[in-house]
Amino acid sequence: MQKSILILGACGQIGTELTIELRAKYGSENVVASDIREGGESLMQSGPFELLDATNYEAIEDVVMHYEIDEVYLMAAMLSATAEKFPMRAWNLNMNSLFNVLNLAKEKKISKIFWPSSIAVFGPNTPKENTMQSTIMEPSTVYGISKQSGERWCEYYFKKFDVDVRSVRYPGLISWKTMPGGGTTDYAVDIYHEALKKESYECFLNEETKLPMMYMDDAIRATINLMESPSEKLSVRSSYNLGSMSFTPKEVAQNIRKHIPNFEISYNPDFRQQIADSWPSSIDDSAAKRDWNWQPEFDLEKTTEEMLDNLKDTV
Incomplete structure (x- = not known):
């Protein structure tokens, strides 16, 4: 069946790659990208684009009516580290x-x-290992508070108004195609760029900070798989836990040294350390595996190979 899709926040870290993938799948003319600013060449030239403020209801409504939109992917957000600097704007x-x-x-x-929700919905009192789908959630960041509130509203609109809203709690995301957008897990992208450029990296988290991470290809695949799943199979209408791999900066550095033996890492934790310390170190995503057959394809070794191989010609 033909469908028309609008992506809000299409120029961000996830939005850019999601837009390209959806256009390949459903046809370029059927996927309208939008953002408050223009994006890169591949996004702008591959299909329709609208300058759009995601906080402006009338403007979104106009675009929805004009293109006869069926589905909206809301990717616009201010991420964890940036949101701490601008709490009310976030x-x-x-x-x-x-x-x-x-x-x-x-x-x-x-x-x-x-x-999209995030592992930021969890807080310092959440059990850190194998964090369950339903558990203590006391987020300590503006970003986490907004995502937890959003989860509750999504479930409310589903139960009260039968709104078909779907969500995953993204872990930290790693991609060579787009630069990160102000999150606490950004080091896991920056480290590969710096390894190739300078063979050294100063990390803003300490060496033993273990966090859930995911390669972007897996994140995009999970997003589309969830949206294509039959509604009656979905048991979670707040947001699904989504797991892949967990690692520390020290472990990434060790992996990089297999390819760049002289790579050196130093540690200078900043305000993002406190944010990271409040998050889980690993995720139980059995609900996603059960309801819509979620299965990650990338581990740390495969991710490191992909990142270094694809970035080597760009630095």
Whole structure:
């Protein structure tokens, strides 16, 4: 069946790659990219693009009506490290953009929503190992608070208004195609760039900070698989835990040395250390595996090979 898709925040770290993948799958003309600024060449030239503020309901509604949009992927957000510097701006963007698309679906102007949550919904009192789907959630960051609130609103709109909204809690994401966007897990991208450029890296987290991570290809695949799953199979309408691999900066460095033997890493933890310390170190994603057959394909070794191989010609 033909569908028309709108991506809000298409120029961000996830949005860029998601847009390209959806266009390849559903046809370029059927996937409208949008953001508050223009994106890279591959995104801008591969299909329709609209300059759009995700906090402006009327502007989104106009685009939805013009293109007869069925599904919206809301990728616009201010991430953890940046949000700590601009708390009210982050809350405004992260929450009002979500209400806009939830209300469009409530009014039956769109039929399906994807909205990303994050491991930031968990907090310092959450069990760190194999963090369960339902557990203590006391986020200590503005980003985490907005994502936890968003999860509750998604479930509320599903139960109260039958809004078909779907979500995953992304771990830290690693990609060679796009630069990170102000998150606490950004080191896991930066480290590969610096390894190739300078054979050294100063990490803003300490060497034993173990966090859940995922290669971007897996994240995009999980997102599309969830959106294509039959509604009746889905038991979670807040947000699904999504797992892949967990590692420390020290372990990434050891992996890089297999390819760049002289690579050196030093540690100078900053304010992001406190954020990282409040997050889980590994994730139980059995609900996603059960409901829509989620299975990651990338581990740390495969990710390191992909990152270094693809970046070597760009630095």
